[in-house]
Amino acid sequence: MIFFYKFPIMEDMRRRDYLSQLELMVLLAILRTRENAYGMSIVREIERHSEREVALAGIYAALERLEAKGLVRSERGDPTPERGGKARTYFEVTGAGLKALRFAHATFSRLSAGLTELTPVTV
């Protein structure tokens, strides 16, 4: 146990507090879509920026993990006929979620600073 407290990064990994790439993308997509952040709008936002097809179930699995970590909170909307009477669930990033995003962003920025390999190649 001392090993984990000596190295906070290991403690984070043990508790699965580390954010995966998908979880980071989901948090950013929620922030970008603001008050209209529900499953499909998050998928569209990630697809638009990653130019890849995204599985909605994977997004919901990530959202469940983020909710369990307290980084995201959800609220049920009203059911609509277009959705076969099923309600939307809207998501919002919590204060802890913003803090985790800022930490991840700052770490990535510092790690990638000055790396020429990451400069986009123009043909």
Place this chain on the structure above:
Amino acid sequence: MSSARPPRLASWMLRQLTAGPHAEALEGDLLEAWRRGRDNGWYWRQVLVAVAVNLLRLGRSQGPRLAMAIAASWAMMLAWFVFNNSLVEALPSYLRNHPHPYSHDSEFWITLFVAQALVRLLIFAVSGAVLVRIQRVHPIVASAALLMSASLWRFVPWKLVPVLDPPMHAILHYLTAIVGFVVGALLAANFWRRPTLSR
């Protein structure tokens, strides 16, 4: 436009094989996206991924519960096999020692056969209900897992089910067992609704 329906089988699989706090939202999102122009291929891909994700989650979070449900269901069935076999073996010698006034009538044996079939139906119904009661989040997955676990039967050296003769008896034997199991599972699934879905 809003009455259009996506592929029925895919929708059925989505309803039956997925669970979780956001299952309803997922279903609504997929329907909304399909009605706004996503094609059937996209819908199918999304449903298959959703089912796979849920099965993985089921394995992680519900694995011990699933194993317990299958074990309890098998215990009921094995209890029946043991009881039935000992009855079948003991009955002829019992009747030799304690002759029944009607034991030479065919009606006696038909009544016995029907009674045996009814008890079997009941035992298997309870077995199906026990399975669904313990694993009520995913009753269909649990039933499929139980069916797959039946393939392990051939590795059991002490086979409890005798090969029945004539074949009609065997067909009736297995038919009543399957019908009983399905009826019990369906009744239990209706009685104990899936807990994590707010449908």
